[in-house]
Amino acid sequence: MNKVIITGSNGLLGQSLLNLLLQEKEKYQVFGFSRGENRSGRNDFTYVSIDITSEEKLKNKIKEIQPNFIFNTAAMTQVDDCENNKESCDLLNVTVVKWLAEISKQLNVHLIHLSTDFIFDGKKGNYKETDTPNPLSYYGLSKLKSEQLLLKSEIDYTILRTILVYGKVFDMSRSNIVLWVKSMLEKGKEITIVDDQFRTPTYVEDLALACKIAMDKKATGIYHISSNQLLSVYEIAGQIADAFNLDKNLIKPISTATLNQTAPRPAKTGFNLSKTNKVLGFYPKTFKEDLQRFKQTVI
């Protein structure tokens, strides 16, 4: 029986991973770490209400559990918040990862950590795991710093980089592109969407599955996880409208420059999935196909 800790178990990926691992209770004993109440809607795992930015509490709790694997899904993920609160961003996105690596070394734990396409500058697109990072935002920089400290650590680690994650879980602290576009169009509201940023969006259930595959195969190193077709965010919104039979005419294209966001965003990311296909044996599909699967869960 593997003991598995999921930090951020109240989050989008955290809850999806809980749901996946708890299908095999004979294989995994699951511990969820999050702030406040358990918001996953399930009570068939051990929930630990904890602020993981307390080094002592975090390390002591992990020592008590003696896990085989830790999934670190907790992060400060709002890009503009990170730009405005660099200290908080560093604490959760970098320092906590350092502590997790330290305790993982001490207890011989395999640490599986989540990162982002925002470590790239978005000039090239279709990024491979070996492409050179050059983050534009503080969020991207913090995630890159967390990767670099794992690269230097002497532990078994896996870094799964992902892009524009969407899905639906029990109780969500924030929305995502698919739920937001769907809800706005359902209300008949006009929305403006950038047509000069390109992404390969990721269905959270696929991301959770990739996490589980990485654990089961004990795959170490860096892997890219997303859908397999590069689309503009405007095209992504259009496909959401099509999938849910909503009025596409309400979606108006806009350029990134007119948005005036605090943190700069990379123009063109998207992942090359060759390594993920080959080493993890994982073959993500197109956004259109993923949306059809997602649709079954929300209607």
Ligand SMILES: NC(=O)c1ccc[n+]([C@@H]2O[C@H](COP(=O)([O-])OP(=O)(O)OC[C@H]3O[C@@H](n4cnc5c(N)ncnc54)[C@H](OP(=O)(O)O)[C@@H]3O)[C@@H](O)[C@H]2O)c1
């Ligand atoms: N979502 C995306 O589009 C995207 C894209 C690229 C990469 N990623 C990466 O993927 C990972 C998972 O993202 P996600 O979308 O699942 O994130 P999420 O929904 O924001 O979940 C993060 C969870 O961590 C919890 N958390 C935050 N600070 C904490 C603390 N101090 N102590 C304990 N728990 C804390 C949050 O609690 P509260 O709910 O109480 O805030 C939240 O439940 C992150 O590493 C992110 O950087 C995400």
